[in-house]
Amino acid sequence: MSVSNSGASLPYRLRLPGPTAVPGRVLQAAARPMVAHRGPEFLARFKSIQQRLQPIIGRGGVPPFLFASTGIGAMESAMVNVAGPGKRVLITTNGQWGPVFRRLAEGIGAEADEVISPLGAPVDLDGVRKALAEKDYAAVFTVHSESSTGALTDLEALGAIVAESDAVLCCDSVSGLAGTEMKADAWGVDVVVSASQKCLMCPPGIGIASISEKAWGVIDRDDRGPRGYFDYRKFRPMAEKGEPTYTAPVAMLNALGEALAMIGETGLAKTLARHKRHNRALTAGLEALGFSVFPTATPSPTLVVVRTPEGISAPTLIDHLLKRYNCVVAGSRFEELKDRLVRIGTMGWVGDEDIRTDLGQIAAALRDLGGAADDKDALAAADAALAA
Ligand SMILES: *Cc1c(COP(=O)(O)O)cnc(C)c1O
Numbered sequence: 547m548s549v550s551n552s553g554a555s556l557p558y559r560l561r562l563p564g565p566t567a568v569p570g571r572v573l574q575a576a577a578r579p580m581v582a583h584r585g586p587e588f589l590a591r592f593k594s595i596q597q598r599l600q601p602i603i604g605r606g607g608v609p610p611f612l613f614a615s616t617g618i619g620a621m622e623s624a625m626v627n628v629a630g631p632g633k634r635v636l637i638t639t640n641g642q643w644g645p646v647f648r649r650l651a652e653g654i655g656a657e658a659d660e661v662i663s664p665l666g667a668p669v670d671l672d673g674v675r676k677a678l679a680e681k682d683y684a685a686v687f688t689v690h691s692e693s694s695t696g697a698l699t700d701l702e703a704l705g706a707i708v709a710e711s712d713a714v715l716c717c718d719s720v721s722g723l724a725g726t727e728m729k730a731d732a733w734g735v736d737v738v739v740s741a742s743q744k745c746l747m748c749p750p751g752i753g754i755a756s757i758s759e760k761a762w763g764v765i766d767r768d769d770r771g772p773r774g775y776f777d778y779r780k781f782r783p784m785a786e787k788g789e790p791t792y793t794a795p796v797a798m799l800n801a802l803g804e805a806l807a808m809i810g811e812t813g814l815a816k817t818l819a820r821h822k823r824h825n826r827a828l829t830a831g832l833e834a835l836g837f838s839v840f841p842t843a844t845p846s847p848t849l850v851v852v853r854t855p856e857g858i859s860a861p862t863l864i865d866h867l868l869k870r871y872n873c874v875v876a877g878s879r880f881e882e883l884k885d886r887l888v889r890i891g892t893m894g895w896v897g898d899e900d901i902r903t904d905l906g907q908i909a910a911a912l913r914d915l916g917g918a919a920d921d922k923d924a925l926a927a928a929d930a931a932l933a934a
Pocket residue numbers: 563564616617618619643689691692693718719720721741744750
């Protein structure tokens with residue numbers, strides 16, 4: 547790989563933890579001619595999208611709901627359907643997304659309690675257990691893959707705790723679904739929400755929600771404020787017929803259908819294994835370059851969150867990677883971590899060569915900035931992990 551050129555002449559590399567790079571096949575599917583969203587051709591595709599999502603979510607019952615929305619819209623859809631004015635909800639916070647759930651709860655007049663753990667730490671399961679023993683909650687909200695810190699949540703353990711209460715467990719799996727295991731039925735995850743632009747390797751624009759019968763028991767009650775566009779009571783009968791609720795975002799769903807076909811060709815188990823493999827390889831390579839893994843929780847396989855080597859400013863490195871190498875990686879929004887944190891996606895459409903190129907460009911950038919990075923060690927470490 548040549549690193550002597552200026553950034554402008556190198557290929558643009560979208561290496562964020564979302565939105566992620568999209569395969570050509572998926573982009574071409576989005577460019578198909580428009581068809582009627584209730585015509586036979588599109589409905590067949592819609593049903594196949596629902597069916598292909600079921601095993602990825604690990605849900606056998608109610609088909610998933612699909613709508614035009616970003617991830618936060620999908621999070622809001624869960625909130626307005628299980629909570630409302632005066633309802634009490636419990637939120638696990640160990641990064642950026644728990645507080646988003648809190649704002650959504652407060653926005654509809656719900657009472658939100660938070661179980662807070664340090665950034666990068668696992669969800670405080672004992673804290674959840676205690677809170678559920680002390681008060682009645684309508685729902686518990688959690689985040690599967692905390693993309694601000696790289697922490698993966700043990701949903702099986704959390705699900706077992708919440709299952710002993712009347713509360714429904716709602717999970718933001720925007721950066722988890724299709725990149726790390728989700729067994730919604732088996733783990734007791736009553737509402738799973740996700741979006742198209744992360745591990746599902748599509749452009750942004752589709753929200754996904756999947757509900758259990760336990761969640762339906764709460765959703766179907768008429769005891770709270772208006773739910774507007776996201777009212778799951780309008781979605782369920784349509785989803786069961788295999789139809790979109792409103793005018794479907796046809797082009798985006800064509801893209802999602804193609805991406806799911808690609809995941810089907812690879813196989814779900816292999817797709818999840820690929821995420822782990824790439825995550826381990828990038829982590830090993832970055833460690834060889836002097837970076838250190840940030841989360842103290844089990845790291846999510848869908849992104850790598852690391853501290854920069856001593857003396858290297860993360861914003862400077864990120865800026866240099868973009869300007870000189872045309873490579874886009876993310877930093878941190880947390881004031882206390884901003885100087886040192888770098889976040890890189892290993893989600894969706896990532897290949898072995900992406901990981902090698904990441905390490906080559908990052909090593910070169912470190913040298914440009916006056917460091918002494920040796921890409922040979924980094925590539926050897928990554929290759930060993932890729933071969934494992
Ligand atoms: C990316 C991400 C979101 C994204 O929300 P948008 O509204 O699509 O920007 C939400 N939650 C998590 C955990 C994410 O990683």
